[in-house]
Amino acid sequence: MSYLIALDDGHGINTPGKRTPTFSDGSVMKENEFNRRVVALLYVELKRCGFRILLVAPTGEDIPLGTRVKRANDAKADFYLSVHANAAGGMWGKAEGIETYAGKTEASKRAARILQRYLIQGTKLKDRGIKDGSWLYVAKYTNMPTVLVECGFMDNRREAELLRSEAYRQECAVELARGLCEYFSVPYVPEPAVQGIADDGKTYRLRTGTFKGITTATRFKNELERKFGWTVYIEETDA
Ligand SMILES: [Zn+2]
Incomplete structure (x- = not known):
């Protein structure tokens, strides 16, 4: 039986507040646009590596945290991962980097350290380290190791540009998949199309x-x- 991973995209698409300040082109990115895309890409990554996946909030609605947690507990998921983008205030600012919140158990802490290491290695963003996430609702009420990742700041101009790019979302998904593989001692299986292709740095x-x-x-x-x-x-x- 393969491991079951519960994936949580954090918020609803219209959850108030959770968005970038306005970009110079007049647009705004909502946090859930990033979260749910990473979850969708991670779904593909984890499937390929043999995991089973439970999407605890498969629609764009803001499913209550209690419902998300109950779905994971009822399904007896082996792991709960909540994907987020960070914010320091409502205006463009200087806060930067990636931080990972560990749930209450030692297993959660070990997983958080692994996921944070992969995210930093892959994205090269500032390492803000592991934080105590035992107070978080999703950590408090889940029966399995739980980690919440904050993959960069929506109100940092450079990181907001990354957060709205497909390449960065893919990068985060790949690193999270590699981290979960390491945590569960499951071999990471890269996307078949890029297996064995060495990068040449040219433009295509x-x-x-x-x-x-x-x-x-x-x-x-x-x-x-x-x-x-x-x-x-x-x-x-x-x-
Ligand atoms: Zn969030």
């Missing part, structure tokens, strides 16, 4: 395909942007 442009008509092209552009948070350009072509 991705192409998706050709589309007949500007309406169809725009529809796919919008879908890709919505789904992955990428910026997609439309070019007219003879092909």
